Ligand SMILES: NCc1[nH]cc(CCC(=O)O)c1CC(=O)O
């Protein structure tokens with residue numbers, strides 16, 4: 476019997492996986508240091524690096540320590556930091572007034588970072604939850620319902636204070652309606668025409684934020700409360716497109732989907748539909764679960780870290796906020 480009678484495959488996709496150089500040549504997505512935004516927790520004090528137990532490797536840093544981390548970020552080529560404050564319990568109030576204090580922790584840290592490392596991007600969270608005694612991202616009425624428009628007014632004041640301190644990007648993470656438009660208008664009116672807005676446009680009411688709430692100390696204040704009347708229902712994606720459309724229309728420069736890995740379908744649809752700069756947030760719970768599995772020897776740490784970050788690029792992200800940013804950048808640099 477001659478070989479000609481067998482029908483071998485004419486197309487062999489495995490040829491392009493035959494050796495490393497061919498795989499390099501045909502690779503469709505690439506993760507680089509320039510895709511990474513590093514979220515950091517900052518606290519008052521000096522010489523402090525307080526570990527966050529549910530986020531191994533993550534610490535609440537005082538400014539002097541943060542400056543050292545920032546220096547390494549610059550050296551590695553990480554383009555941007557995202558600041559999250561740990562606010563002293565004595566400063567927390569029902570209306571989160573400390574959020575608009577021009578001499579507060581965040582404006583001081585922003586000013587110090589921009590003075591020392593002007594080339595390093597700094598992004599701030601526009602949200603009241605680290606500042607409120609109830610741990611919600613807004614102002615509750617008598618029934619505990621978060622008042623939209625009154626909250627937006629507070630967020631506008633907070634964003635202006637951050638812009639005044641010299642922040643590059645303000646990132647409203649509250650999910651109030653109309654806040655992007657209100658913040659954009661206020662920034663323009665006050666001459667902050669270069670301040671970029673990265674909108675947490677499709678932010679879900681997710682259980683993956685647990686470790687973050689431990690880190691900023693809002694978990695205890697929030698108690699049994701949830702954020703389902705403003706953050707999105709995890710069941711919805713058409714709604715995510717409507718949210719993103721509104722934020723773009725209101726003046727967002729960049730949009731975000733959050734959490735990350737469980738919402739890659741949303742990320743993909745948003746990027747396909749709008750083709751604007753789109754970011755994903757690999758949140759604290761995603762970080763915690765990979766760290767925990769790696770600590771148990773159940774997953775290979777570096778491999779799953781890079782694979783999870785690459786997945787965001789494949790799904791259309793222009794960049795990723797990730798607590799792995801520093802470790803990933805070190806690996807990518809080592810090459
Ligand atoms: N508005 C606050 C905020 N900004 C970022 C996160 C979560 C980030 C993470 O889990 O890593 C949260 C928590 C929340 O909405 O309750």
Ligand SMILES: [Mg+2]
Nearest residue numbers: 650651652718
């Ligand atoms: Mg919205």
